[in-house]
Amino acid sequence: MTVHVAADRRLAVEHWLLSAHSCPSRAREEWQEHGIVLLPLGTLFSAVRIPGRLVSAAAETADPQETDAFLDEVLDGGPVICDAYGLRYYALVPSGVPVTWRAAAEDWRTQDVDCLGRGTYLGVPRPDVVDQPAYGAGSYWAVPMSSAAVLCAPLSVARLIAAGAHRAAGDVEELRSVSEGTSPGAW
Template sequence: MAQWLLSAAANPRVARAEWERYDIAVLACGGVLSAVRVPGELVWAAAGTEDHAEADVFLTDWLDGGAVVMDRRASFYYFLVPALMGRLWKPKGMRGVECLGPGSYLGVPLIDHTVPEGRAYWAVEMDSPGALCWPDEVAALLQRGQTALGSEVTPRPVPRLGAEHFG
C-alpha cells in the first residue's frame, strides 16, 4: 500500500524521506487519486459524536471500503477517491468541503498511523493498494452531516463512476 501511495508523489524518493523524517508525505492529487476534504464538524455531525475513535468506527461502517485520512491539527477528514473525481465534482454550497484534484497536494501519514494521535492518522485504513472511497457514499455522508447540522444545502450529485475508476 505504501508503494502504491508513493506512486502519487511527484518524487517518490522524497516522499519516502518525508515519511521517515516527518511521518507525513506530500502526495499529488489528480494522478492516481483525488481527495474530498470535509470539515470535522460535518463528519462528527453525521456520526453523532465528536469522539475521534467513535467517528472512525462510524466511517468504517458507513463506507464500503476506501480510505480516510484525518488531519487533527486542521480538523479535516480527507476521503481518498478516484482521481477523476477531482476533475468532475465540485461541491458547492457546503462550507469547507472541497474536492482536491490536479494541482492540489495532500499530506498522508505513514500507513501504520491508525490511532488519533499526532498531526494526522488513518481514520479508515486502506486495506489494499488502490482501495478508494465510493463517491456516492461520500456524498451521502455529506448529506447526512448537513441534515444533522440543520443546513438546507443539498450536495450536488456526484458523477457515476464504474469499477474501472477504482484502483
C-alpha cells in the first residue's frame, strides 16, 4: 500500500486556505492560472507583515535561503509568505491577533510592522511555490504551511519582531558611532 502523506497534507492545506475565499473553485482557478490568489484575512487566519530589514536583522543575514531557514526555526515551522518583490514577510497567525494585539500593533507601526485582519486581503501563493522566484519578483512560501490550520504562535512572532528591531537599532547606532568617529573600530 502506497502512502502519500505529503501530497495529502498539501491537498488539506489547499482546501483549508481556499475555504477562506467566498468562491473556492474560482480561487483554485486563479491559483492554477497565476500561482497566487487574494484571500480575505480575519476569518480563518490573519497575518503580521514584517519588513525584510527587520527579518534580516534578526537572522543576521540577507541570504534568502538562510533567512527562510532562520524563520522556520524561530517560528517553529509556522507558515510565512515572502513577497520577494517588496521584501516583506507575512507570518500567518490566528484570526484574532489583530484585535488582541491592538496596543502592540500600534507600537510596531514605527517599525513598519502591521497586523492585518478583517477588511484586508493577502496574496497567497500555491502551497507548492516554496522557492524564491527569479529576479526577486513574486511571492513564495518562505516557510510552507505544514498542515491545515497550523499557524505561527503569536508570541514567537512578537519575539522575532523585538529581536529584529533591537538588532536593527544596534546596527544604526553602530553606523552612527563609526560616522562620528566614536567607535573604537573607527580609530
